[in-house]
Amino acid sequence: MLIEFFAGLLLVYAGMVALCLGLKRHFKSVWQREPSVTWCRTFRVCGWLLLALGFAACIASWGWAQGPVGWMGQVSLAGLALVLLMPYRPRLATLLPLLGLPFLLSALLLA
Amino acid sequence: MKPSRSFSWATVSRIIAALFGGYLYTYAFTAAIAQMLPLEPRDALVVATLPAFVIYPLTILWAFACPRPRMVWASAGLALPLLLIGFWPQFLRAVA
Amino acid sequence: MKPSSLTQSMSWLHTWGGLIFGWLLFAIFLTGTLAVFDKEIDVWMQPEAPVSHVDQAQAAEHAISYLQRHHGAESAWDISLPTARSPVLSVSTGERRRNAPRQYLDPNTGEPIDIRETAGGRFFFLFHFTLHMPRNIGIWLVGLAAVGMLVALFSSLIIHKKFFKEFFTFRPNKGQRSWLDAHNATGVLVLPFHLMITYTGLVIFSLIYMPAAVDALFDGDREAAFGPGQPAKTEQQAAQGARNGRSQNEGRGEGSGELVALTPLQPLLLQAEQALGEVRSVSISHPGRSDARIEMRPVLGNRIELSKGLSMTFAGVSGEVLKMPEQSRWAQLTQRVLSGLHFAQFGGYPMRWLYFICGMASCAMIATGLVLFTVKRRRRPEAEGPIAAQLYHLAERLNISVIAGLSIACAAYLWGNRLLPAELSQRGAWEVRVFFACWALSLLHACCRERTQAWREQLVCAAALCVCMPLLSLATMTRPWAEPIRAYLELSTVACGALFAFAAWRIGQKKPAPAPRRQSRNVSQELLNAD
Numbered sequence: 001m002l003i004e005f006f007a008g009l010l011l012v013y014a015g016m017v018a019l020c021l022g023l024k025r026h027f028k029s030v031w032q033r034e035p036s037v038t039w040c041r042t043f044r045v046c047g048w049l050l051l052a053l054g055f056a057a058c059i060a061s062w063g064w065a066q067g068p069v070g071w072m073g074q075v076s077l078a079g080l081a082l083v084l085l086m087p088y089r090p091r092l093a094t095l096l097p098l099l100g101l102p103f104l105l106s107a108l109l110l111a
Numbered sequence: 112m113k114p115s116r117s118f119s120w121a122t123v124s125r126i127i128a129a130l131f132g133g134y135l136y137t138y139a140f141t142a143a144i145a146q147m148l149p150l151e152p153r154d155a156l157v158v159a160t161l162p163a164f165v166i167y168p169l170t171i172l173w174a175f176a177c178p179r180p181r182m183v184w185a186s187a188g189l190a191l192p193l194l195l196i197g198f199w200p201q202f203l204r205a206v207a
Numbered sequence: 208m209k210p211s212s213l214t215q216s217m218s219w220l221h222t223w224g225g226l227i228f229g230w231l232l233f234a235i236f237l238t239g240t241l242a243v244f245d246k247e248i249d250v251w252m253q254p255e256a257p258v259s260h261v262d263q264a265q266a267a268e269h270a271i272s273y274l275q276r277h278h279g280a281e282s283a284w285d286i287s288l289p290t291a292r293s294p295v296l297s298v299s300t301g302e303r304r305r306n307a308p309r310q311y312l313d314p315n316t317g318e319p320i321d322i323r324e325t326a327g328g329r330f331f332f333l334f335h336f337t338l339h340m341p342r343n344i345g346i347w348l349v350g351l352a353a354v355g356m357l358v359a360l361f362s363s364l365i366i367h368k369k370f371f372k373e374f375f376t377f378r379p380n381k382g383q384r385s386w387l388d389a390h391n392a393t394g395v396l397v398l399p400f401h402l403m404i405t406y407t408g409l410v411i412f413s414l415i416y417m418p419a420a421v422d423a424l425f426d427g428d429r430e431a432a433f434g435p436g437q438p439a440k441t442e443q444q445a446a447q448g449a450r451n452g453r454s455q456n457e458g459r460g461e462g463s464g465e466l467v468a469l470t471p472l473q474p475l476l477l478q479a480e481q482a483l484g485e486v487r488s489v490s491i492s493h494p495g496r497s498d499a500r501i502e503m504r505p506v507l508g509n510r511i512e513l514s515k516g517l518s519m520t521f522a523g524v525s526g527e528v529l530k531m532p533e534q535s536r537w538a539q540l541t542q543r544v545l546s547g548l549h550f551a552q553f554g555g556y557p558m559r560w561l562y563f564i565c566g567m568a569s570c571a572m573i574a575t576g577l578v579l580f581t582v583k584r585r586r587r588p589e590a591e592g593p594i595a596a597q598l599y600h601l602a603e604r605l606n607i608s609v610i611a612g613l614s615i616a617c618a619a620y621l622w623g624n625r626l627l628p629a630e631l632s633q634r635g636a637w638e639v640r641v642f643f644a645c646w647a648l649s650l651l652h653a654c655c656r657e658r659t660q661a662w663r664e665q666l667v668c669a670a671a672l673c674v675c676m677p678l679l680s681l682a683t684m685t686r687p688w689a690e691p692i693r694a695y696l697e698l699s700t701v702a703c704g705a706l707f708a709f710a711a712w713r714i715g716q717k718k719p720a721p722a723p724r725r726q727s728r729n730v731s732q733e734l735l736n737a738d
Contacts, residue, residue, distance in 0.1 A: 072400070137417065141423075146424070153432060164406055164409040198422075
């Protein structure tokens with residue numbers, strides 16, 4: 001249950017990062033240039049995809065009744081964490097999911 | 112938002128209309144729905160009461176959004192026909 | 208009010224409604240958030256409770272043998288079994304009442320032990336919806352505040368135009384703008400939670416707040432409207448502070464003078480667990496007689512639906528099932544699921560932590576809103592006349608004592624549990640007095656000190672109380688962390704303390720010009736409120 005929980009958290013956070021970078025203002029703060037329309041759209045699509053995957057992880061963790069509730073909580077708090085981190089460390093905030101991935105994979109392999 | 116402009120009689124009227132008129136309206140609306148729902152009383156009870164906590168805040172918002180204070184009180188007056196619908200068995204018993 | 212646009216009128220409503228109810232709402236949300244871990248706080252506040260090394264069936268058998276030895280002639284026994292969140296075994300006898308005296312037992316041996324009386328985590332739970340006020344006054348006030356919260360949330364949706372554009376926007380170190388950003392961020396990102404928790408809170412007491420349907424359909428007779436085990440009814444009983452005792456007075460005509468042995472509990476516990484989930488308590492009526500009955504009640508938490516009042520009954524001697532737990536009708540099920548969403552007893556510790564942090568985010572939203580109100584008016588406090596200036600001065604003081612002061616009071620409440628003598632009578636009431644005394648002191652302090660100093664000093668006080676809690680435990684207990692729950696609670700408290708300390712430090716940073724000083728304070732406040 002815990003592994004799916006953390007997987008969900010990682011996926012949902014990554015989704016929020018993607019949605020955030022789909023907005024011009026935040027793309028600029030990370031990469032210091034204007035994003036093209038394609039980039040924005042790609043990021044947004046990826047963002048929703050990752051959120052959907054996170055939803056599946058939450059269902060796996062809690063079941064169909066409690067899963068959606070947990071998912072909403074994770075989305076909200078992941079978004080809040082991102083918003084607080086972005087102004088101080090935009091690169092770190094964006095790359096955090098990649099940093100968390102090896103931990104999650106090793107946990108999956110060990111389980 | 113200067114307090115001197117905010118706290119006029121019109122504002123007080125809206126506040127009273129919002130808190131008390133809004134509650135009365137919500138009460139009447141809930142009773143009317145409860146009476147009219149084609150469900151078992153125990154089920155109608157729940158189904159009618161649950162929306163009340165969305166309706167009451169909306170009436171409060173309406174009391175302040177409405178362009179003219181008089182319109183607010185007129186809307187609150189809609190509670191009366193709703194009360195009739197909600198309590199028609201009790202009214203019939205009282206009249207009979 | 209002159210005719211104004213929708214945005215203007217909603218903005219006015221949001222500001223003044225938010226201010227008037229904001230202080231109350233902060234108190235409700237902070238204590239409610241702490242109440243998520245009420246059972247864990249109970250465990251921390253009863254440090255004499257031994258660690259349980261046995262399973263529930265063995266603990267139950269120990270309890271029964273104790274009851275047979277000492278209370279064999281009673282008409283009813285009630286056993287509270289140790290559970291995952293609450294590893295305490297206790298028994299009481301006679302008619303089931305809310306405040307019946309309970310005897311604590313060591314679950315490993317069945318011997319009676321002395322555990323200090325405490326108001327426990329339950330105090331936060333009760334305060335959260337009654338505000339420690341008599342009878343139903345508190346409940347109505349909380350309900351009004353909840354409606355105020357919904358009004359603030361709905362109006363915010365109308366006035367916040369750049370909802371999606373500024374979804375992720377937070378610009379620290381920019382003074383008033385930063386406070387607004389923080390208020391928007393905690394508001395928008397956690398909006399589903401705010402809406403859900405406020406609405407479901409109202410649903411729990413829906414029939415007290417909106418009795419229209421009961422009046423219309425049942426002529427106001429709430430009892431007629433309900434079957435057994437309805438959560439609304441149970442909550443009303445909780446609110447009135449008394450529970451109707453089960454009628455144990457079926458008369459002693461039945462049964463002979465011979466003692467008939469009770470069936471072993473373990474298989475019954477297994478059956479009950481399958482039907483109800485983890486079992487919380489067992490009631491045995493007419494033990495030792497042939498018509499003995501065993502009733503088992505579940506821990507709340509294996510499903511969203513609030514399962515208060517649910518139970519399963521067995522015959523005491525033969526062990527056959529007499530009554531299965533009831534299935535709710537669809538309408539009642541809806542109401543109970545909504546109530547359950549508020550009670551947050553489901554989903555294990557991951558879910559509980561999500562609720563806790565979301566609750567803290569709600570507190571942050573309210574706090575940043577309250578501070579934003581005063582920050583906006585700090586530039587030119589005399590601009591709107593002397594009365595307004597006095598009111599804003601009062602608002603500043605109330606902010607300090609509600610936001611920082613209440614935090615101090617909560618921490619002091621825990622300190623009081625350890626420092627008050629264990630044998631003190633009415634200990635629970637004294638612990639509560641410590642809470643209110645500290646809160647009152649913080650208001651006094653806030654009124655006497657200059658604003659920045661007051662904020663800094665109170666935050667430092669809160670930080671100190673939180674961070675030093677492990678030291679307190681070491682000083683007052685021999686083996687304070689034998690039970691892991693207590694260690695986790697203290698760890699969390701230390702983390703909160705670190706955030707308070709950081710906030711106090713940021714406020715304390717001296718900058719030359721007024722504008723930058725406000726910025727550093729803003730960031731620290733923002734961080735404080737993000738804990």
